[in-house]
Amino acid sequence: MSIRAEHELHTRRRGRNLGIGLMLGGFVLLVMALTYVKITNIDFNNLPGGAIQTQESK
Amino acid sequence: MTDMSTTPAGEYEAQLGDYFALLKPRVMQLVVFTAVVGMLAAPVPVHPVIGFASILFVAIGAGASGALNMWWDADIDAIMRRTQNRPIPSGRVQPKEALAIGVALSGLSVMMLGLAANLLAAGMLLFTILFYAVFYSMWLKRATPQNIVIGGAAGAFPPVIGWIIATGSFSIEAWLMFALIFMWTPPHFWALALFMRNDYDDAKVPMLTVTHGRRATRRHILAYTVLLVILAVGTGFTAIGGPIYLVTSAVLNGMFLLGAIRIWQRDENDSEADNFQVERKFFRLSLWYLFLHFGAILAEATLRGYGLGGWA
Known part of the structure; x- marks a missing residue:
């Protein structure tokens, strides 16, 4: 009996696995985009604890 | 360890579309549309990326409650002509898979909506999921002829959530x-x-x-x-x-x-x-x-x- 590189199960589930892979990839991209937007839209001068003190402003 | 033994060759293998059908896509359309209107009708503008992500998580939350509803109602879905072809009664998806998907997507959607928009919107989404899956599906639907009247609230929350995404308040x-x-x-x-x-x-x-x-x-x-x-x-x-x-x-x-x-x-x-x-x-x-x-x-x-x- 020869060794099969790909199990029959993988063939049957190819569409499903591809779909889940694409969704996970999309989720990662969405979290990256959200993080970028959140960080670039923070008003650092109006944070609840007061403005963040940077090295330059001290 | 895999579950290869549960679906031997020749048996039906659930496809992505079967799992998607668990999320009640037609109901999701209504949820997305009304939530978008609620968000855009609010007097506070929302960043497009935050708006898109928030509505997506509301849709996933709605889908999760649909999956939980299908898991709980599998017995009556199998009897009614209108619902006989749903994934569980037709045998395409196992009930425990629907339960797992419903619980996992509920947690994911609420958590991500809290991070993307605000905690009040996430709280309202959680309340809506529980209202539909637990209060309506598990209790009201089989208990009282007012099931549709009170349960209708679950479908009415999305524009409120949309509004809260934008404004952070009621x-x-x-x-x-x-x-x-x-x-x-x-x-x-x-x-x-x-x-x-x-x-x-x-x-x-x-x-x-x-x-x-x-x-x-x-x-x-x-x-x-x-x-x-x-x-x-x-x-x-x-x-x-x-x-x-x-x-x-x-x-x-x-x-x-x-x-x-x-x-x-x-x-x-x-x-x-x-x-x-x-x-x-x-x-x-x-x-x-x-x-x-x-x-x-x-x-x-x-x-x-x-x-x-x-x-x-």
């Missing part, structure tokens, strides 16, 4: 949109129950048609429609209304009221003679009714951005 306008869907749900579903006659009887779901009879259901449709007409037209004079909304609403409510009166006037012999033509037409109109009302609210909100729209 307001009267958000609750007006809630009330519009809440009052629309009973006549919509009772019309369906009138022409899907034996489904609910066979499944022993205490719909109004089963517990109080079909004559009483016709009276209830008319009564709720009258209340809905007052509410829907009245909304036209509020901050989310305007001339476009008012004209749209006046036409739609005139047609809807006429349909409800016709349903009330008919008896079972009339309905059976023409295979429930009037009831079916009223049901189809109800879909357009909600879509066009929210479309008009969206139109007013969009025009407001250009200094037009609304009453100002």
Whole structure:
């Protein structure tokens, strides 16, 4: 009996696995985009604890 | 360890589309649309990325509650003609898979909405999921003929969540949109129950048609429609209304009221003679009714951005 590189199960589930892979990839991209937007839209001068003190402003 | 032994070669392998069907895509469309309108009608602009992500997580949350509903209702879904082809009763998806997907997506959607928008929106989404999956599906639906009336609230929360995504708070306008869907749900579903006659009887779901009879259901449709007409037209004079909304609403409510009166006037012999033509037409109109009302609210909100729209 020869060794099969790909199990029959993988063939049957190819569409499903591809779909889940694409969704996970999309989720990662969405979290990256959200993080970028959140960080670039923070008003650092109006944070609840007061403005963040940077090295330059001290 | 894999589950290779559970699906031997030749047996049906659930595809992605089967899992997607668990999320009730048609209900999701309504949820997405009304949540988007709620978000855009709010007076606070939302960053497009945050808006897109938030609505996506609301849609996933709605889908999760749909999966939990299908898991719990698999027994009655197998009896009713309308639901026999759903993934669980047709054997395409196992009940425990639906439960796992429902729980996992509920947690993911609430957590991510909290991170993307705000904690109040996430809290409302969690409340909506629990309201639909636990309060409505597990209790109300099989306990009282008022199941549709109270359970209709679950479908009415999305525009409120949309509004909270934008503003971070509740307001009267958000609750007006809630009330519009809440009052629309009973006549919509009772019309369906009138022409899907034996489904609910066979499944022993205490719909109004089963517990109080079909004559009483016709009276209830008319009564709720009258209340809905007052509410829907009245909304036209509020901050989310305007001339476009008012004209749209006046036409739609005139047609809807006429349909409800016709349903009330008919008896079972009339309905059976023409295979429930009037009831079916009223049901189809109800879909357009909600879509066009929210479309008009969206139109007013969009025009407001250009200094037009609304009453100002």
